[in-house]
Amino acid sequence: MNEENLVRARLLVFRVGGLACAAEVDHVREILPRLPTTRIPGAPPVVAGLVNVRGTLVTVVEGWRALGQNPPIAPPLHETAAGSTIVLELGGGGGGGTGDEARNRKLIGFTVDEVLDMLVVADTTLEDRAGLPGVDPTLVRAVGRRHGELFIVLNVAALLGPVLTT
Helix, strand or coil: CCHHHHHEEEEEEEEECCEEEEEEHHHEEEEEECCCCECCCCCCCCEEEEEEECCEEEEEECHHHHCCCCCCCCCCCCCCCCCEEEEEEECCCCCCCCHHHHHCCEEEEEEECEEEEEEEEECCCCECCCCCCCCCHHHEEEEEEECCEEEEEECHHHHHHHHHHC
16 A cells, blocks of 8 residues: 555554554454464564464464564463454455465464454544654554554554565
């Protein structure tokens, strides 16, 4: 999505640590409960591991690590981690497609603490990304408000693209 498309966008809003974030719905394939992962030897620390989603192996990225947030409080041993895994589709423009475009799309999981909302935002809702303390500005497309709370619209390709190349 380019900057002009931010004028009217559908966004999935979620929380990672104390940070409210959003991703374009066009990139979201599905939302799953937090799944146990199989660690990949030699993978960077930001990669939680692999999960099997209906026969497809999906690399899962720890949202808090990717965004530089504090680690979540570990659940008791008998409980699974809380939160969700958002399966995102990168490359090929998202949505339906055929041929090379469809083959170039990659699935990647992104762990979040809580899915908050799905919004349709207008240009008056989103602001410039300048001046966000504690967030790498290259990962932010815009800043919005939901019920008076700020959220950042993530540049999903900039955030997760480097993981796909490692």
